Amino acid sequence: MGTKVELNPVLEELDSTSTLEGLEQIAIALRDRLEIRHVVYHWVDSAGDQYGCTTYPDAWVQRYxxxxxxxxxxxxxxxFQRFHPIDWKSLDWSGKTSKAFLQDALQHGVGNQGYSIPIRGPNGQFALFTVNHSCTDEVWRQITQAYGRDLILIAHYFNRKALEFESNRQPEVSRSLSPREIDVMxxxxxxxxxxxxxxxxxxSExxxxxxIESARFKLGALNTTHAIATSMSRGLIVV
Amino acid sequence: MGTKVELNPVLEELDSTSTLEGLEQIAIALRDRLEIRHVVYHWVDSAGDQYGCTTYPDAWVQRYxxxxxxxxxxxxxxxFQRFHPIDWKSLDWSGKTSKAFLQDALQHGVGNQGYSIPIRGPNGQFALFTVNHSCTDEVWRQITQAYGRDLILIAHYFNRKALEFESNRQPEVSRSLSPREIDVMxxxxxxxxxxxxxxxxxxSExxxxxxIESARFKLGALNTTHAIATSMSRGLIVV
DNA sequence: TTTCTACTCCCCAAAAACAGCGAGGCGGCA
DNA sequence: TGCCGCCTCGCTGTTTTTGGGGAGTAGAAA
Known part of the structure; x- marks a missing residue:
């Protein structure tokens, strides 16, 4: 790990990719270029309906x-509660379930060193970009220090593409609310x-x-709470 | 705008700053270095209790x-509904209020060209990093193309610091919801x-x-609707 | 072990929301 | 001019939600 590898080409490739398979290729290429074990982009959906691209073994992804x-x-x-990228060492690994999880991960080929970047998009979207390796703390520190900024940008670009693909899948239509309706909501x-x-x-009340009723009607909402939730997730009101 | 200015020093300064005044100095320095009109970091808070640092005239900030x-x-x-940085030209400026707002802004010294980067942090935090200038479309295109990536990183670093300061001010950590509470909400x-x-x-009902009540309590919400809105804006639930 | 959190169940009266009916004035648009 | 959307106000009655209470289990953490 002597000289620093230039990562700008990765950004170029990310910019010009238009398929999920392309993203996976880029993840693999990045892994090889950095000579580390794994590169993972992981869209964390609340439902558990997850989505992303990874170089982890299939067995681990499935088990996860x-x-x-x-x-x-x-x-x-x-x-999820932080903004800045984080080294796995500084996380809280105490607790029974955490330890069991870590053991399981290591046994499935995940390296002991990790560096994860949280990314957030509209409507509470949340994703992680992780680089993973198996090495000493010192070597890992050098890698993460050398590539920290590049990785933030790469994470950003990965997420940009993922959101793009997702919005192609679900095109939204939204009728706007009147000013007074916006006030009320x-x-x-x-x-x-x-x-x-x-x-x-x-x-008057x-x-x-x-x-409220007209807003509910426009939004196709079932009740007031639903109307509020819909307004928020469509970005019609900012709270 | 011939040669590209090196912006890495800005990141170094951002890393080593520890005061809000420092951030403002950096914003001014960045403005001068890029030879543009304004640089703005703007934390959009739910209540309207806004916070940030800007090179806009005080009169405009106050009016805003x-x-x-x-x-x-x-x-x-x-x-708010996008992830990628956006040029002001591609926004929707039709509509009476939008036009009036734009006029007001221009009259207060805001340049006609703008490029804004949305940034999101934990608990639904949302901020904007904006560079603003007054020039032709072509010149502006060159600037934003040349510095797009740097600006993303700078935005990221600005927000990192802002969150750092904020967490010092309000050490209260919002307790997250239990799985069952999340289901309900x-x-x-x-x-x-x-x-x-x-x-x-x-x-049972x-x-x-x-x-619902315990979630409301944890969130400090006044009623169910408020609890839903709070959960959504903090990114605890995704609809 | 003790303590803590998460999860489950129950009652009741008051407040709020819902659903349907109606009315009129104002402004923009074709 | 007529139509349409927006804003404003009124009535009645039913259903749902909300505000307090209290109580017991299981599992994990300290």
Whole structure:
């Protein structure tokens, strides 16, 4: 690990890729270029319906999904509350389930050193970009220091592509709300009751209800809570 | 704008800064180095209690806050639903309020060209990093193309520091929701009634209420709708 | 071991939301 | 001019949700 490898070509490739298979190729190429064990982009979906590309052995990927490991994986838990990239060593590996998980991972070919970058997109999207290896702490420190910034950019580009593919799969249509409806939805989302909202907008509660109903209708929502949730996830209101 | 300016020193400075004033100095230095009009890091807070550092004139910053412009600012609305950096030209500036806002901005010294990078952190944190200038489309295209990647990294570093300062100010760690609570909040956000949620989780409606209440308590929410909105904006649930 | 959190169940009265009906004024658009 | 969307206000009644209580289990952590 003497000289630093130039990673700009990786970004170029990421920019011009248009398939998930292409992303996987790039992950493999990056792994080989850095001479490390694994490179993983992992979209963490709340439902567990996960998606990404990885150089991990299939057996491990399958086991991870089967056992719903994303619920207990300390890397995910840890990265979920942080912003900056994190070395696996600084995570909390105490606890029975964590230790068992780690053992299982190591036995499936995952290296003992890891460096993960959390990435977040619109609507609460969350993903991880991880590089993994098996080496001494000192060597690993040098690698992560040397490539830290490049990896942030690469993570960003991976996620950009993943979001692109996903939006192709589910094209959204959204009708906009009227200004007054936006006011109402926003205040409701902030926790005010209908009476409070009516008062703070200086309208009668009856009028307020008309807004709620029309917003609900436009959004195709089943009830007020659903309308709020829909407005938020479509970015119609910002709370 | 012939030769490209090296921006790595900016990252070094960002790494070693420990005060908000330091960030502002760096923003000014970056503006001068790129020879553009403005550089803005803007933390968009849920309440409108905004925070950041900017080279915009004070008059504009004040006006922006007074008028709650963050609610109608097309840059914010647009970036909030996207992941990749965006040129202001590709945003939707039709609409009366948008046009009035743009006029107001231009009259307060904001340049007509802009390039904004959305950044997201834990708990639904959202911020924007913007570079702004007044020039022709072609010149602006060259600038954003040349510095696009650097700006992503700089945005990332700005946000890292901002989060660092903020966590010093508010050491309170928001307790996360239990798996069952997440299930409940998710299903409620999808519009199901309590009876439906209870049935689909195979628990009694009474038990369901306990989850809702404990989630509400943990989130400091005033009612169920507020709890849903809070869960979503903190990224605890995804709908 | 003890303590803690997560999960499950139960009651009741008051408040809120829902669903349906109606009305009129204002402004933009064709 | 007529149509349409937006804003405003009113009524009645039913259903759902919400605010407090309390209590017991199991499993993991300290």
């Amino acid at each position: 999904q089967e056992r719903n490991y994303h619920r207990i994986d300390p890397v995910i838990i840890g990265c 926003t205040l409701l989302a902030l926790g005010y009751s209908r009476a409070q909202v009516a008062h703070s907008l200086s309208i 009856h009028t307020l209800r008309v807004y | 806050q007074e008028r709650n412009y963050h609610r109608i600012d097309p840059v914010i609305i647009g970036c 998710t299903l409620l956000a999808l519009g199901y009634s309590r009876a439906q949620v209870a049935h689909s989780l195979s628990i 009474h038990t369901l209420r306990v989850y």
